Amino acid sequence: MTSPAVWASGLRKRYGKRQAVDGVTFEVGRGEVVALLGPNGAGKTTVIKMLLGLVRPDAGEVMLLGRPGTDPQSRARVGYLPELFRYQPWLTAAEVLRLHTRLASVTVPAAEQQDCLGLVGLADRAGDRVGGFSKGMQQRLGLAVALVARPELVVLDEPTSALDPIGRADVRDLLLSLREREVAVLLNSHLIGEVERVCDRVVILDHGRVATSGTLAELLGQRELRLRLEGVTAEAESCLGSYKKEGDQYVVPIIDLETVPDLVAALVKLGVRVHAVEPGRITLEERLLDIIRSGETS
């Protein structure tokens, strides 16, 4: 059995009085795209930095691609885009990539390095100095740096924070192509819609702990029914009890699904026109907000 791309167990980190990360355990399988989600200050970047040896954990263990996280051999097979990126302003984009392949001790032909710049939309800027790049262009270059040494695991900390909508769509395609090539990805992003489109699994952090984790199907699997109604009288309204009303729809949660046939029959009897009884699925954003809000009150 191959070892996972990331295996992290019991990670802890305290800064002064603040417990930034409080016992985080999770895995990223080979070729899997996993998102690390959570509110500001949840500990996502600290976890990522501990995985990569940029922050020393107070406790816990990290294995990357089957070797201890501290092993230079595993680090050379990991690509990383930091949250705060800055590349040598006096180098050209092509020189930055060359430098990073040398640092990773990987021989990558110049044409392949150029292809990598093409992949992030910088094909025609290879010979330009990074000092003259816009923030979004520097982030694109950062993505190329993360990808150029043929990594087996790519860790991206908010890869689209400086990108325009086209850049975000490009990153989405890039993530899908990495998945096709079975490169594992750990992604920290606040753009939930993107995460929902490209990720196999999500790990949600809150107050330095894993609040929940699972595949999208597991997390969003709670289905609900939506009733689209017309002519709801006060009497019918009382029949619908406490069901949430959104526009012309009433949302029936999964625990009440058994009651739906009787409810519809009663509504029809009261003269309500039932246009649709449709399954609805909560979005990742709704699920995330539920988890974060329930954490706030507990």
Ligand SMILES: Nc1ncnc2c1ncn2[C@@H]1O[C@H](COP(=O)(O)OP(=O)(O)OP(=O)(O)O)[C@@H](O)[C@H]1O
């Ligand atoms: N170098 C540091 N010194 C002191 N406190 C820190 C340091 N780095 C992080 N923290 C604290 O640790 C906690 C977690 O921070 P972290 O950057 O990991 O959160 P995050 O989930 O990545 O947040 P965001 O979504 O805002 O980027 C925060 O309370 C933060 O203030």
